[in-house]
Amino acid sequence: METDFVIEANNIRRFQQNFAADENIKIPNVFPQYTGKRVLVMEALEGIPLSHRNALTQEGIDPETVLRRGLKAYLKMVFTDGLFHGDLHAGNMFVLPDNKIGLIDFGMVGRLNRKSQTAIANMLVALAEEDYDRLAYLYLDLAPYSERVDVDGFARELRDLIAPYFGLTLRHVNVGRLLLDSTAVAGRHGLVLPSELILFFKSIVTIEGMGRLIVGDFDFMAYSLEFASDLVRSRYEGGKLLKEATYLSRDVNALIGVLPRQLRQILRRMNSPDYQMHIRIKDLDVLHRSLEKSANLTFLGLVIAGLIVSSALFAHFDSGIWLLGLPLMTALMLIAAAFLGLIAFYNYIKRN
Numbered sequence: 001m002e003t004d005f006v007i008e009a010n011n012i013r014r015f016q017q018n019f020a021a022d023e024n025i026k027i028p029n030v031f032p033q034y035t036g037k038r039v040l041v042m043e044a045l046e047g048i049p050l051s052h053r054n055a056l057t058q059e060g061i062d063p064e065t066v067l068r069r070g071l072k073a074y075l076k077m078v079f080t081d082g083l084f085h086g087d088l089h090a091g092n093m094f095v096l097p098d099n100k101i102g103l104i105d106f107g108m109v110g111r112l113n114r115k116s117q118t119a120i121a122n123m124l125v126a127l128a129e130e131d132y133d134r135l136a137y138l139y140l141d142l143a144p145y146s147e148r149v150d151v152d153g154f155a156r157e158l159r160d161l162i163a164p165y166f167g168l169t170l171r172h173v174n175v176g177r178l179l180l181d182s183t184a185v186a187g188r189h190g191l192v193l194p195s196e197l198i199l200f201f202k203s204i205v206t207i208e209g210m211g212r213l214i215v216g217d218f219d220f221m222a223y224s225l226e227f228a229s230d231l232v233r234s235r236y237e238g239g240k241l242l243k244e245a246t247y248l249s250r251d252v253n254a255l256i257g258v259l260p261r262q263l264r265q266i267l268r269r270m271n272s273p274d275y276q277m278h279i280r281i282k283d284l285d286v287l288h289r290s291l292e293k294s295a296n297l298t299f300l301g302l303v304i305a306g307l308i309v310s311s312a313l314f315a316h317f318d319s320g321i322w323l324l325g326l327p328l329m330t331a332l333m334l335i336a337a338a339f340l341g342l343i344a345f346y347n348y349i350k351r352n
Contacts, residue, residue, distance in 0.1 A: 005040035011106040012042065018081045024069045026094075026102040045104065047096035050213060055095040065099045067214040071223050073101065074207055078200065079121060082112040086199050089206040090213050110199040116142065120200060127175075128225050130166055132159040139182075143191040154189045158182055175220045176204030308337050 009030045019025040026045065034041035048055040056063045070093060077084035085092070086108035094102035112120070119138050126134040136155035161181060165173040179201040183193055204220060211218030 004037050005035055006037055008040055008107045009035050009042075011109050014083060015077075015085075015103070015106060018077070018083065019073070022073070022076075024100050025073050026096060026100055028102065028104060042104075045094045045096065045102040047094035047100075047102050049091050050093045050095055050210060051090035056214065058095065058097070060098065061095060062099055063214045066095055066101065067211060067218070068223070069099065070101050070210065071207070073103075074203075075224055078112065079117055082114070082117055084110045084112070084200070084203065086110045086203055087206060088203060088210065090210045093210060108199075110196045110203065112196055112200070116194065116196060120197070123179075124221065124225055127162065127179075128221055130159075130163065132156075132162070135182075139186050139191055139193065142197060143186070143193055146190050149189050149191060154185070154191075157185045157189075161185060174205060174208050176201055176206075176208055179204065303340055308334070 009032060012027060012030050016027045016029075019027055028043040028045055030043075031041045048058065050056075050066075055061075056066065074084065074088060085103060085106065087105060088103070092103060092105040094104070096102050119142055123135060123138050126132075126138065132155045133151075135158055136151055139154070140149060140151065162178060165178060180198070183198060183201065186193055208218065208220050211220065211223075
């Protein structure tokens with residue numbers, strides 16, 4: 001897929017605005033007069049990519065400080081800005097003098113709304129607390145509604161997947177990979193998760209790879225949980241509750257505004273002479289076939305009964321022609337009744 005560098009340049013501008021107050025994060029300047037769809041011209045960073053073996057051996061560089069600042073910047077992108085770097089591997093992160101961090105390559109970014117931000121924070125908390133029922137319901141809230149999901153079964157599979165790794169560090173398990181595997185479990189239960197959630201989980205995989213380069217026993221959960229917990233608590237502060245109430249009031253007012261028009265349209269449609277209501281009853285076709293087979297068997301039964309009664313009547317009339325020791329018509333009717341009886345019996349056995 002060809003990259004549109006105009007879009008990437010705009011992404012860089014957005015990230016510059018978001019980190020304008022953070023002197024520890026450097027986003028390179030873009031030269032728009034030289035930038036087009038196929039060319040991106042930006043400022044060179046005076047540092048070394050983290051993927052380079054000498055990045056952390058520079059004079060005055062503290063690996064732990066670099067890690068904390070980089071992770072703090074990433075979590076700010078996810079939980080505060082709602083705009084995060086989707087491919088933040090070690091090659092896209094520069095270690096600058098004074099333990100500052102430079103970021104490049106903003107072609108792949110993820111965007112999160114308030115609902116997704118809160119859900120992701122709650123996911124991390126639920127994961128840390130081994131609350132698999134809560135984790136399952138969070139997946140359920142983010143996916144389009146489906147009445148076919150077995151929530152208990154889904155939560156049980158999440159527990160079977162994640163519980164064996166609980167408490168282990170990056171040396172033993174990659175949290176991002178584990179979360180990606182959990183999306184496969186969600187898929188098996190009929191949940192279609194939003195693409196930004198999948199991109200977030202993939203970005204954790206690259207973040208953990210970056211962390212491993214800096215601290216061998218890097219634990220993403222241990223570093224990020226405090227930030228996520230603060231976000232969850234902040235959602236319920238007085239000011240935030242008032243803001244949420246304002247959003248709710250606005251949505252209710254919008255609903256009240258459109259509801260009369262929607263009801264009017266529904267009533268007009270129902271009063272139309274061409275109005276038709278389509279009702280589909282589950283398994284109605286099966287019932288229809290069953291009734292049809294029953295009706296056929298009943299019809300055959302009536303025909304057989306009529307043939308037997310008629311054969312008894314014709315037994316009193318001697319036409320002079322005999323078959324099987326019976327008058328011809330009587331014998332033929334009994335043979336026909338026996339043949340139809342065999343057909344009815346076969347159909348009954350086949351039906352059951």
